[in-house]
Amino acid sequence: MSWLTVPTPLPSGPMEIAVTPLGVASAGYVRREGGTPPCTDEPKIRAVTERIGAYLAGRTRELGLPIDWSLSSGPHRAVLETLWREVPYGRTITYGELAARSGVFEDITEPGLAARTVGQMMAANPVPLLVPCHRVVAADGIGGFGGGRVGIEVKRWLLTLEGVLEPTLDWDGPL
Template identity: 45%
Template sequence: MTTVSWTVTATPIGPLLLAATPRGLVSVVFHADEETARTARERLAARLGAEPVEAGAVPDGGAAGDRTAADRIVKEATDQLGAYFAGTLRTFGLPLDWSLSGGFNRQVLRELADGVPYGTVVGYADLAERVGEPGAARAVGVAMGSNPLPVVVPCHRVVESDGGIGGFGGGLETKRALLALEGVLPQPLF
């Protein structure tokens, strides 16, 4: 059975739920108020086959070593996100657990994580070409919408080829704030 640790951390874009397995960070969820966090944990339990346990909780007969590894990854993710939002981290150095993504979506998300650095953007069509699927811009949009690791796997850096900002699962104000943080857009006036 998979061990899943989680926490909710405060950020300038609102609370984020972070969840990890011993293999790596597995999920980042925007706007993680109490209800959203509960729903996210239920979905993780259904998808991963294990009940997520709050990081730092004492294991109840489970594999303490796995719990400790997952807790360490949650802590490191919290620390790295803090540094990112403080402007001192440009590249995340976290192990990632890709269990919640597969096929074309995983291929696109890996290319995004590895090939679109801080402070840059890429178009949906350009990203489709990078993974060898020219003409699959809409499918790239679907992959961005299914990204289980937003911010860390920077789907906010994918924009429309005509200069439009595109969509974003965390909301357009969140996307604008992330792009402004990275210097791609001017800081919002309000």
């Protein structure tokens, strides 16, 4: 596993991406702590940078990057894969609905519990952006996002990019 940094127009700045021979294993909106080996595979760096750049510039709706799922397993992975398969560009799903779709929480009957658990799984998503956790919203509003204050801005930015939200006055992305 090696790391590379990709410039983005996001409010959070550049992303840190970890790649393996299988694909992208990890992505972060915030800078990783040092100590991880940088990626030296130039064609791979160019491919990842180009795909993410095109997506965030509105030139494509598909990232088209292979995902290495090995960092997640069990129910966590099942929910992430459900989200990845069933929620396309420009669509959103609520925490509760995703819980139901994934089929992981059929034993859980308490209202809201499955939804909360999904929220915690999204917070622990190793590959945000590739697995579109920003398309998962609360039943009554936009919901939350990791990374504190900047995190929620990233979520709004991405939803605006995909046409889910109306551009605000400070919108600095494409369109």
